Amino acid sequence: MRLVVKGKLFTARGLIDGSILVEEGRIKKVVKGDPRWPVDEILDYGGRRGNVILPGLVDAHVHMRDLDLSYKEDFYTGTRSAAAGGFTIVADMPNTRPRTNTPRALKEKENLARNKALVDYCLYYGVPSEREHLTEDVQKLAVGIKVYMQDEFYSERRSLVENTLGYAAEKKLLVVSHAEDPAFFVHGPAGTLRTAEAEVSAIKDISGRAKDLNFRLHITHLSSKAGLEELLKQKRGVNLTVDTCPHYLLLSAEDVRMQRGIAKAHPSIKGRVDAKALLIAARNGGIDAITSDHAPHTVEEKSGDMEGALGGFPGLETTLPLLLTLVNKGILELGDVVRLCSTNPSKILGIRNAGEIGEGKMGNLTIVDLHRKFKIEPQKFESKAKFSPFAGREVEGKAVATVVRGIPVMVDGEIVGPRGWGMNAKTYG
Numbered sequence: 343m344r345l346v347v348k349g350k351l352f353t354a355r356g357l358i359d360g361s362i363l364v365e366e367g368r369i370k371k372v373v374k375g376d377p378r379w380p381v382d383e384i385l386d387y388g389g390r391r392g393n394v395i396l397p398g399l400v401d402a403h404v405h406m407r408d409l410d411l412s413y414k415e416d417f418y419t420g421t422r423s424a425a426a427g428g429f430t431i432v433a434d435m436p437n438t439r440p441r442t443n444t445p446r447a448l449k450e451k452e453n454l455a456r457n458k459a460l461v462d463y464c465l466y467y468g469v470p471s472e473r474e475h476l477t478e479d480v481q482k483l484a485v486g487i488k489v490y491m492q493d494e495f496y497s498e499r500r501s502l503v504e505n506t507l508g509y510a511a512e513k514k515l516l517v518v519s520h521a522e523d524p525a526f527f528v529h530g531p532a533g534t535l536r537t538a539e540a541e542v543s544a545i546k547d548i549s550g551r552a553k554d555l556n557f558r559l560h561i562t563h564l565s566s567k568a569g570l571e572e573l574l575k576q577k578r579g580v581n582l583t584v585d586t587c588p589h590y591l592l593l594s595a596e597d598v599r600m601q602r603g604i605a606k607a608h609p610s611i612k613g614r615v616d617a618k619a620l621l622i623a624a625r626n627g628g629i630d631a632i633t634s635d636h637a638p639h640t641v642e643e644k645s646g647d648m649e650g651a652l653g654g655f656p657g658l659e660t661t662l663p664l665l666l667t668l669v670n671k672g673i674l675e676l677g678d679v680v681r682l683c684s685t686n687p688s689k690i691l692g693i694r695n696a697g698e699i700g701e702g703k704m705g706n707l708t709i710v711d712l713h714r715k716f717k718i719e720p721q722k723f724e725s726k727a728k729f730s731p732f733a734g735r736e737v738e739g740k741a742v743a744t745v746v747r748g749i750p751v752m753v754d755g756e757i758v759g760p761r762g763w764g765m766n767a768k769t770y771g
């Protein structure tokens with residue numbers, strides 16, 4: 343299959359009007375102008391104002407659910423949601439049922455994903471309950487180990503966590519941390535408040551371990567200004583990276599009060615001052631990446647009071663439009679979005695030949711229309727979870743096509759790629 347994509351290309355050398363030839367899944371040529379290559383398919387965005395061809399977006403934190411939680415989402419619907427939102431690779435968290443923390447569960451998830459996914463994927467491994475479950479399959483199939491610091495076992499089974507972190511250091515596996523220390527949660531009548539102090543304490547703890555044991559650490563979904571300040575302090579002594587999510591940049595505790603359970607997330611959405619500090623850091627490099635934390639639930643699971651509702655909401659179809667809206671407002675540059683959602687997440691996850699448009703790289707592309715205006719309408723989501731704290735927002739900017747290894751999987755909002763096309767991006771050569 344030979345695909346040509348024409349238009350304004352976002353390359354490491356800047357924006358060029360040109361053409362990309364993708365052959366057998368890889369970018370074969372990137373040239374200026376419009377050569378007449380004999381090809382099977384052409385996506386032509388040349389001369390269209392507002393269309394830009396970006397390196398394929400990568401989301402380093404999603405929950406595809408599936409297995410016993412497939413009533414919330416599965417690998418097919420979740421990756422349709424990714425394709426619709428412009429994402430070419432999604433990294434799936436291990437808090438599924440069953441948990442992805444045994445070699446057997448990991449292999450089972452790999453098979454499931456390979457058969458169902460529309461875009462490429464990475465799999466995280468959870469802290470296992472036995473040392474014997476840290477096997478070669480983990481190195482082969484998992485992109486990293488996810489540590490939920492707020493879980494009981496983190497404090498109760500320190501030696502097991504220590505073993506796992508030591509293993510990650512030895513095998514050079516990434517450790518991704520949900521950094522919240524429950525000792526600093528405040529339980530009140532309006533539900534549990536996950537404070538900034540909880541984030542600060544956990545960042546101190548896990549950074550100290552990264553320093554001692556020498557594993558590569560990534561802190562995910564940073565939510566507070568105090569957490570950011572602590573993190574920047576730690577970054578001077580430890581090689582660590584960090585991401586945040588659109589909801590921590592654009593919503594505040596006030597929005598959560600109004601939307602109640604729908605906007606509930608873990609960590610909790612903090613104040614306006616926090617959102618502003620995170621946004622500045624996303625622009626100036628203090629924050630390395632943006633993830634969606636796509637966390638589907640049913641509407642019933644999100645209703646009720648703040649204590650009863652589950653945390654999280656779908657984000658794959660809102661992340662890029664929200665960020666492009668910031669670009670249109672002059673708050674971010676398009677280059678920031680590419681760095682935060684493609685180049686850096688590819689590097690953080692150690693995915694080879696991704697995150698850049700260049701000869702020899704994978705043929706993963708996200709084509710955007712910077713000026714497409716629309717209203718976020720969750721009932722139109724590909725995700726099974728048809729709600730969002732951003733419902734009703736007017737946004738400007740959207741993915742109009744998503745290409746995974748040379749195959750268009752979404753064009754003009756239609757899912758056109760085959761189920762099962764996705765592969766584990768850890769195995770990219």
Ligand code: DOR
Binds near residue numbers: 520
């Ligand atoms: O809001 C959240 N939802 N935060 C998490 O850490 C987990 C996630 C989920 O799995 O629903």
Ligand code: ZN
Binds near residue numbers: 404405635637
């Ligand atoms: Zn999550």
